[in-house]
Structure formats: structure tokens, C-alpha cells
Amino acid sequence: MTEFFQGIAPIAHEGPDSTNPLAFHHYNPDEIVMGKRMEDHLRFAVAYWHSFAWEGNDPFGGQTFERPWHPQDRMTTARIKADAAFEMFDILGQPYFCWHDADIRPEGDTFAESLRNFEEIIACFEEKMSTRKVRLLWGTANMFSHRRWMGGASTNPDPDVFAYSAATVKTCMDATMKLGGENYVLWGGREGYETLLNTDMGRELDHMGRFLNMVVDYKHKIGFQGTILVEPKPQEPSKHQYDYDAATCYGFLQKYGLENEVKLNLEQGHAILAGHSFEHEIATAAALGVLGSIDMNRNDYQSGWDTDQFPNNVPEVALAYYHILKAGGLATGGTNFDAKLRRQSLDARDLIAAHVGAMDVCARGLKAAAAMLEDGGLEDALKERYAGWDTPEARAMLNSDLDTIFDKVNAGAITPSPRSGRQEILENYVNRFV
Incomplete structure (x- = not known):
């Protein structure tokens, strides 16, 4: 056990009249909404990267957080980070979590060393999950942070990087299946281009399509029963992303024969960057038959970039869940909080309170959405x-x-x-x- 969350008790539902900042006021996992438990509708997940790997830096300033698992370049601290993560899962009681490979293990000097580190932490996760209810919503590979990915992963002009990408995704899919993950996500953080002066767009799109077909083939080869998800994002870091929005991704999937194999993981902040509303992206994916899962957060509408703040706008959230409920729910997907603290929110209590508040906002939105559907006025x-x-x-x-x-x-x-x-x-x- 760590001391990071010391003194913070498991969060309980105390109802809307409670003034306790570390209590659920609206989220009651056992409350029945449209014939189904609230927990089973929302399927909350904690994002390992923002909650535990992010150090509080921004484009103009470095690390502000001081955590017991810093620095994150050793296996000893990776294990401390895992201990703290599962302690938080116990406190929140959410049913799922998500990770990138680079969030949970330190980078090694070679691929083989990184893989050994990764597999050791996956074994640690497996042991911790064996005594808890928390499950893996999805795993994914970070193929955008390290300098090797600066020209993309599957779209990289260097075939060696394509190969490194394929090997990385294989290991992450294997780990996701080992932990009983219900989905596997591909987020093309640098699958795009900065200038056409050095880009063969047609070749890059074909390589990306071939890569995704390899992923689907491997899913069937190993018997993975989960859903393969692609996450749209219009920009940041690449100026022109190939996975711009839900409609663009669907066109890509159709071109490469994948529209019946792959669904979408949609993020509120990415929808805003694309000039859409979140409900637009959800309704688009639902209409095209590719709605899979959601990343719930919000952007600062004044800054114009992806700030990944915790959601606090009930009307926005309600309209998102309205279209999700109308489409039949999230199936194997869930509500992942791809959201991070503000860099001045330093304490463990801040991290818990952020998730508690976000879960309450989503619960209020879900109930409002269900009430609108049951009333039938919009229909x-x-x-x-x-x-x-x-x-x-x-x-x-x-x-x-x-x-x-x-x-x-x-x-x-x-x-x-x-x-x-x-x-x-x-x-x-x-x-x-x-």
C-alpha cells in the first residue's frame, strides 16, 4: 500500500442534499434507469495516463505534480504507481480502467527490454484484478510520444517504424486479451501530416489501411472477443489528421473493407476540435453503425485546443447520452474519463474529487436523457x-x-x-x- 490516498475513504452515494465533496450526489450504481443499473449504462473507466502518468506539464511549463512514483523511469516506481492506481479504483468503485503501454511501464533501451517491463506490470495488474471487481475497458499503444513516432506510426515513411508499430500493437493486444479487456483502441496521434511537401498521402493512407487490416486479422487469429475501436481526432499534434472525425473515419473504414469489423471511440474534446458537438459525432457514428465507446471530457472553449478537462456541463452530457441511449447503449464500450487535473490541482484529494464530480455530471446527464426518451417529446x-x-x-x-x-x-x-x-x-x- 502507498500513502498517497491515505485518509480517503471509499466514495459512497449520499444523495443530492449532501454537502460532502467526496460523496456521490447523483451517481448511484444500483439505481435503475430504463430497466438497467446506472453502472451498467455508464460503464465508467479511469484513464491511467492522465490520472497517474501525467506530471502536470503544459506547452509553457514543466512538471508541477510530485507523486510517490516519480520519476517514472524505473520498474520500482512503476509498481508504486500501480499500487496507487488500484487504491484509487477501490476508492471510486468504478467498474473499468484503461491504459497505454507507455503509461504503465518505463521505456527500455531496446524493444525487448520495454516488453519485459510491460509484461511484468501486466502480471502485476492481473494479480490485483483477481481480488477486485475492476476490469479493463480497453488497452492501447502510445505511438506518438517517443521521437521514433515523429513521422507517424503506420503511416511513417520509414518501413522500420511501421514494423516497430506492428510489433507494439501485437504486444498490447496480447496484454489486453490476457487481462480480459473488452475492447482494443487505436488512436493515431501522429497518423497525419504537417506539410504535403514531404508527404505521399495516397501511400500513407494505404499503409494505414493495411495496418488496420493486420490488426483485425490478428484479433481473429488469437480469438479476441472484444471490439476494435479507432479514435477520431482532427488535429494536434498533426496539422492534418487522417482520422479527422466520425464521418472521415467511416469513409476510411469503407475504403479498406473494415466497416463491419471496427467501431469508433469518440471523445468530446476531439469533437469540439473538429468543429462539431459531441452529440453530432455520436449521432453520426450511430447512424453509420460504428458507435463503440466514448471518452468523456471537455475543452476550454476560449483556448481552442484540447485541454482534456473533466466534464461539468450537464446539458451537453445529457444530449450525448440521449443519442447513446437512442442507439441502444454502449455495448462493449464505456465512459472513459480521458481527463486530467489542472496543473495547480496538486493533491490526491483533487484527483478523487475530479472523478467524483464527473461521475455525478454523467449520472445527471444519463437520467435527463432517459427522461427525455421516456417522455418522447423529441421523438x-x-x-x-x-x-x-x-x-x-x-x-x-x-x-x-x-x-x-x-x-x-x-x-x-x-x-x-x-x-x-x-x-x-x-x-x-x-x-x-x-
Whole structure:
């Protein structure tokens, strides 16, 4: 045991009237929402990288956090970090966690040494998980931080880097399966380009498509029953990312024959960077049949970059869960808090309180979303707005041709009369629930 979380008791649900900052006011894992336990709807996960590996640095300043597992370049401190992580999981009681390989083990001088370090920590995780309820939502590989990835991973102009990427993903998929992970995520942090002056875009896209096909083939080879997920991100660090948003990723999956094999892990902050809302990305993925999982956070809307703050906007969260519930839920996915403390929030208590507050915000959003669906107001409004398309005439028009349609319009049989979209009324409707 470490002393980092000393004195912090497991978090309990105390209800909305409690003033305890380290209690759940709205998240009650056993509360039934639309016939299902709240915990089973939300499927919360803690992100190992932001909660334990991040040191409080930003583009203009270095480390601000001082943790018992610093520096993170030794196996002894990696084990201390694991001890602290699972202590926090016990305190929060969330059902899942997620990791990158580089979060949990120190980098070795060779691939083989890094792999030995990784496998040792995976064995440590396996032992700790054997006596706890916490499970692995997904694993992934960090193929963006080390200098070897500066030109991309699967899209790198150097075939040796492609090979290193393939070997890295294999080891992470093996570890994810060993720990019973329910998904495997590929986030192409540098799968894009900074300038076309030195980029063969067509070749890079083909290499990325081939790489992802290799991943899917390996999934089936080893019998991994989880879902392969790709995470869209429009920029930062690469200026032009190939995985820009949900629609772009779906087009990529279709081009390389993967639309039935791979789903998407969508992040609130990435949606904002792409110029979308989170519910837009979720609704897009759901409509295309590739909604997999979500990373829940928020951006600072004034800064214009990916600040990865914990969520605190209930109306935004409610609309996100509305589209998730409407699509049938998250299946093997979950709600991963890809969020980090502010660099001035130094204490262990801050880390716990951030997750507690975020879990409460999501619980409030989920309940509001469920109430809207059960009330049916938005669905009734949609049905009314598109009612014209349910007529025999409209259905026949879709199976017609331009000449036939022209004849009807030209004869005066069809004269459009615009109707109100009622946006403000619908926004007022949503506000009744949030």
C-alpha cells in the first residue's frame, strides 16, 4: 500500500442534499434507469495516463505534480504507481480502467527490454484484478510520444517504424486479451501530416489501411472477443489528421473493407476540435453503425485546443447520452474519463474529487436523457417533421426519376410551403429536463 490516498475513504452515494465533496450526489450504481443499473449504462473507466502518468506539464511549463512514483523511469516506481492506481479504483468503485503501454511501464533501451517491463506490470495488474471487481475497458499503444513516432506510426515513411508499430500493437493486444479487456483502441496521434511537401498521402493512407487490416486479422487469429475501436481526432499534434472525425473515419473504414469489423471511440474534446458537438459525432457514428465507446471530457472553449478537462456541463452530457441511449447503449464500450487535473490541482484529494464530480455530471446527464426518451417529446417532434415522407406519394417519388418529378412540379401539383423547424421550442423542451 502507498500513502498517497491515505485518509480517503471509499466514495459512497449520499444523495443530492449532501454537502460532502467526496460523496456521490447523483451517481448511484444500483439505481435503475430504463430497466438497467446506472453502472451498467455508464460503464465508467479511469484513464491511467492522465490520472497517474501525467506530471502536470503544459506547452509553457514543466512538471508541477510530485507523486510517490516519480520519476517514472524505473520498474520500482512503476509498481508504486500501480499500487496507487488500484487504491484509487477501490476508492471510486468504478467498474473499468484503461491504459497505454507507455503509461504503465518505463521505456527500455531496446524493444525487448520495454516488453519485459510491460509484461511484468501486466502480471502485476492481473494479480490485483483477481481480488477486485475492476476490469479493463480497453488497452492501447502510445505511438506518438517517443521521437521514433515523429513521422507517424503506420503511416511513417520509414518501413522500420511501421514494423516497430506492428510489433507494439501485437504486444498490447496480447496484454489486453490476457487481462480480459473488452475492447482494443487505436488512436493515431501522429497518423497525419504537417506539410504535403514531404508527404505521399495516397501511400500513407494505404499503409494505414493495411495496418488496420493486420490488426483485425490478428484479433481473429488469437480469438479476441472484444471490439476494435479507432479514435477520431482532427488535429494536434498533426496539422492534418487522417482520422479527422466520425464521418472521415467511416469513409476510411469503407475504403479498406473494415466497416463491419471496427467501431469508433469518440471523445468530446476531439469533437469540439473538429468543429462539431459531441452529440453530432455520436449521432453520426450511430447512424453509420460504428458507435463503440466514448471518452468523456471537455475543452476550454476560449483556448481552442484540447485541454482534456473533466466534464461539468450537464446539458451537453445529457444530449450525448440521449443519442447513446437512442442507439441502444454502449455495448462493449464505456465512459472513459480521458481527463486530467489542472496543473495547480496538486493533491490526491483533487484527483478523487475530479472523478467524483464527473461521475455525478454523467449520472445527471444519463437520467435527463432517459427522461427525455421516456417522455418522447423529441421523438414526437421528429415524427411530425418528417411525416410527409411516410406518405405513399413520397415513397414512390424516391423510386421515381427526375423527369417524372419534374412533370409533377411543372404542372403545379407540388408547391412547397415552408414550416417552422421549432428549434427554440425544442431547446426549451430539453431545458425542462436538465
